Amino acid sequence: MAKSxxxxxxxxxxxxxxxxxxxxxxxxxxxxxxxxxxxYMYNLVRGxxxxxxxxxxxxxLRELKPAETKYIAELDAGYKKARRSFKGRGASIxxxxxxxGPAHKNKTEPEEDDNNSNNLEENADMWVDTEEA
Numbered sequence: 766m767a768k769s770x771x772x773x774x775x776x777x778x779x780x781x782x783x784x785x786x787x788x789x790x791x792x793x794x795x796x797x798x799x800x801x802x803x804x805y806m807y808n809l810v811r812g813x814x815x816x817x818x819x820x821x822x823x824x825x826l827r828e829l830k831p832a833e834t835k836y837i838a839e840l841d842a843g844y845k846k847a848r849r850s851f852k853g854r855g856a857s858i859x860x861x862x863x864x865x866g867p868a869h870k871n872k873t874e875p876e877e878d879d880n881n882s883n884n885l886e887e888n889a890d891m892w893v894d895t896e897e898a
Contacts, residue, residue: 776844778837779826781808789829789836791844796853805853807844809836814844814851 781790788810796805798816806822807814829836 778829778840780829780833781806781822782825782827786810789833789840790826791840793844793848796851798853807840807847809840809843812843812847814847814853 775794777792777794779790779792781788788808790809791807792804793807796814798805802819803816804819804822805814805816
């Protein structure tokens with residue numbers, strides 16, 4: 766299909782021949798679409814990671830020509846930038862605790878005076894049940 770990076774076995778480079786939309790592309794096989802009929806590729810011209818229909822796009826891919834290997838550095842840099850903000854179909858938020866820890870008292874608030882506290886036992890006669898039996 767397309768030329769593989771010698772330093773990164775999971776990344777390969779190629780050229781997508783699609784008329785006016787032709788572009789050098791990078792595919793990181795670690796990015797999974799969660800759909801066997803599609804693949805993600807970084808498109809240099811568009812500057813983003815795009816989901817392509819595998820059946821259509823594989824016919825239009827070719828290896829980079831020797832004169833096009835100059836795009837590899839650009840593809841790597843652009844892909845790294847796009848990858849930072851990329852949220853794929855199967856992306857989910859992780860590392861969020863199930864519950865938060867105890868709330869911390871704000872140190873800028875003045876502490877309540879024990880003499881003025883609203884104790885429910887002291888104010889028990891103020892509560893009125895509005896339900897009628």
